[in-house]
Amino acid sequence: xxxxxxxxxxxxxxxxxxxxxxxxxxxxxxxxxxxxxxxxxxxxxxxxxxxxxxxxxxxxxxxxxxxxxxxxxxxxxxxxxxxxxxxxxxxxxxxxxxxxxxxxxxxxxxxxxxxxxxxxxxxxxxxxxxxxxxxxxxxxxxxxxxxxxxxxxxxxxxxxxxxxxxxxxxxxxxxxxxxxxxxxxxxxxxxxxxxxxxxxxxxxxxxxxxxxxxxxxxxxxxxxxxxxxxxxxxxxxxxxxxxxxxxxxxxxxxxxxxxxxxxxxxxxxxxxxxxxxxxxxxxxxxxxxxxxxxxxxxxxxxxxxxxx
Amino acid sequence: xxxxxxxxxxxxxxxxxxxxxxxxxxxxxxxxxxxxxxxxxxxxxxxxxxxxxxxxxxxxxxxxxxxxxxxxxxxxxxxxxxxxxxxxxxxxxxxxxxxxxxxxxxxxxxxxxxxxxxxxxxx
Numbered sequence: 001x002x003x004x005x006x007x008x009x010x011x012x013x014x015x016x017x018x019x020x021x022x023x024x025x026x027x028x029x030x031x032x033x034x035x036x037x038x039x040x041x042x043x044x045x046x047x048x049x050x051x052x053x054x055x056x057x058x059x060x061x062x063x064x065x066x067x068x069x070x071x072x073x074x075x076x077x078x079x080x081x082x083x084x085x086x087x088x089x090x091x092x093x094x095x096x097x098x099x100x101x102x103x104x105x106x107x108x109x110x111x112x113x114x115x116x117x118x119x120x121x122x123x124x125x126x127x128x129x130x131x132x133x134x135x136x137x138x139x140x141x142x143x144x145x146x147x148x149x150x151x152x153x154x155x156x157x158x159x160x161x162x163x164x165x166x167x168x169x170x171x172x173x174x175x176x177x178x179x180x181x182x183x184x185x186x187x188x189x190x191x192x193x194x195x196x197x198x199x200x201x202x203x204x205x206x207x208x209x210x211x212x213x214x215x216x217x218x219x220x221x222x223x224x225x226x227x228x229x230x231x232x233x234x235x236x237x238x239x240x241x242x243x244x245x246x247x248x249x250x251x252x253x254x255x256x257x258x259x260x261x262x263x264x265x266x267x268x269x270x271x272x273x274x275x276x277x278x279x280x281x282x283x284x285x286x287x288x289x290x291x292x293x294x295x296x297x298x299x300x301x302x303x304x305x306x307x308x
Numbered sequence: 309x310x311x312x313x314x315x316x317x318x319x320x321x322x323x324x325x326x327x328x329x330x331x332x333x334x335x336x337x338x339x340x341x342x343x344x345x346x347x348x349x350x351x352x353x354x355x356x357x358x359x360x361x362x363x364x365x366x367x368x369x370x371x372x373x374x375x376x377x378x379x380x381x382x383x384x385x386x387x388x389x390x391x392x393x394x395x396x397x398x399x400x401x402x403x404x405x406x407x408x409x410x411x412x413x414x415x416x417x418x419x420x421x422x423x424x425x426x427x428x429x430x431x
Contacts, residue, residue, distance in 0.1 A: 020347075069314075072374035076318045079367035083325055083360060090356045094332055097349060098339060116332055 010106060016178060017103040019171065021096060021164035022146045029092035036085045040078065047074055091116055101149075101162045105178060108151060110160060124160065126179045128153045134168035151175065312376035322364065333357065 009015070051070045098113035108129070112120040129151055136147035147168035151160035165171055333353055340349045384394030392404035 066375065066377065068375040069378050072371050072376060073314055073378075075367060075370045075374075076314050079363055080318065080321055082363050083321075086356065086359055086363075087325065087329060090329070090352075091332060093352060094336065097347070097352070098335075116328070116335075 009104065013104050013106050015102060015104050017171070017174060019101040019103075019162070019165060021099055021162075022144065022166050024140070024144065024146055025164035026093065026096040029089065029096070033085060033089040033092075036088070040081055040085065044074070044078055101165070103175060103178065105182065108160060108175065110162070122158065122160070124151070124153050126175075126182050128155075129175065129179055130154050132172040132175045134165075134172040136168060149175075311379055313378050313380070315371070315376060318367075329360070 048071075051067065051074065095113050095115055098111065098119075100109075100111040102109040102111065105126075107123050107125045109121065109123045112122075114120060131150075131152040133150045133152075134147055135150070136142055136145065141147055145167055146164055148161055148163045149165050149168045149171050151162075153159055162171075333356075336349045336353050340347075381394045381396055388394060390408075392401050392408060395401040395404050
């Protein structure tokens with residue numbers, strides 16, 4: 001965007017309509033300015049007559065404030081008052097004139113001037129427009145055909161409303177016509193917001209083509225994931241934890257049933273041993289886990305070899 | 309002649325006014341650079357600037373004919389008529405002090421003369 005130019009159009013984008021608010025919106029400021037000027041004229045002549053007044057009760061001059069000084073002060077304060085009045089008028093006009101409702105063949109823009117040191121630019125693409133309606137209310141508004149255009153947008157996007165618009169019904173019809181044309185155009189299928197995001201990423205990654213490509217792909221993937229078109233693969237650690245959990249659930253579901261029951265005679269006594277499905281072995285001396293059993297078998301083998 | 313308080317206020321006002329409105333005018337001219345948004349903004353701005361310059365010019369033209377005796381030293385002297393600190397410049401303060409001393413000396417001389425005259429034998 002060049003300095004000072006408020007909007008940045010796409011390559012194949014064309015401005016169809018630029019609408020400003022009707023002068024009725026500015027009428028209030030005009031009236032206030034006229035009242036202020038009238039107050040000035042009355043006040044100036046009143047004060048000037050009191051400076052030259054022969055009546056000492058009304059006269060504004062004192063030994064400290066001479067006649068010349070009083071007149072000079074009146075001129076200076078009049079000048080300040082007049083300059084402030086015209087500044088008010090100009091800033092009000094600026095506020096009115098820089099509020100713009102712009103329709104292009106791709107989107108709707110609203111540039112809102114906030115007094116002197118603020119600006120609000122909101123936009124929506126024509127494909128997000130769900131409904132357009134207009135309203136004209138009041139005698140003056142009906143006579144001048146001035147009203148409000150409402151634009152409802154899809155999802156959580158903010159709705160648009162433009163007041164003090166000349167021929168609101170005509171504007172609403174024009175928006176709907178443009179939307180119809182856009183849907184008829186087969187070449188236009190991309191989401192404008194996504195397009196803009198990609199443009200930004202490309203701008204950020206200038207100079208590193210590999211990184212640029214990666215970032216663009218990542219942004220696109222994230223966007224599509226967000227929209228629910230592709231589901232992301234879970235992380236490898238999450239996968240492992242899920243596997244362990246599944247195994248545990250499985251073991252819980254299957255009860256530990258003794259799969260083998262042995263009775264071994266030892267020192268003339270019959271000892272019972274139970275083998276379970278999880279590898280446990282319960283002996284009269286206590287529980288022996290599978291890992292312990294393996295170790296003890298290895299130790300026994302080693303001992304046997306040594307004895308042999 | 310000391311600096312007029314009213315004129316100082318006016319000059320400060322003009323400086324602030326010029327800065328704020330200068331920014332507004334700059335904004336309008338930048339806005340008018342966009343071909344799609346061109347309108348009567350430049351004409352309006354020129355009309356406004358002409359009015360402002362005309363008011364300021366007329367004001368300066370009128371106020372030249374008045375006596376601006378509303379400086380700090382003027383009001384200070386009204387409140388403290390016998391003191392010299394109301395003079396702004398060092399030279400004026402020095403001159404004031406010298407004049408004050410001379411006046412005191414004159415007064416002293418006068419009273420001495422009166423005493424001498426009183427002491428003379430009456431004829």
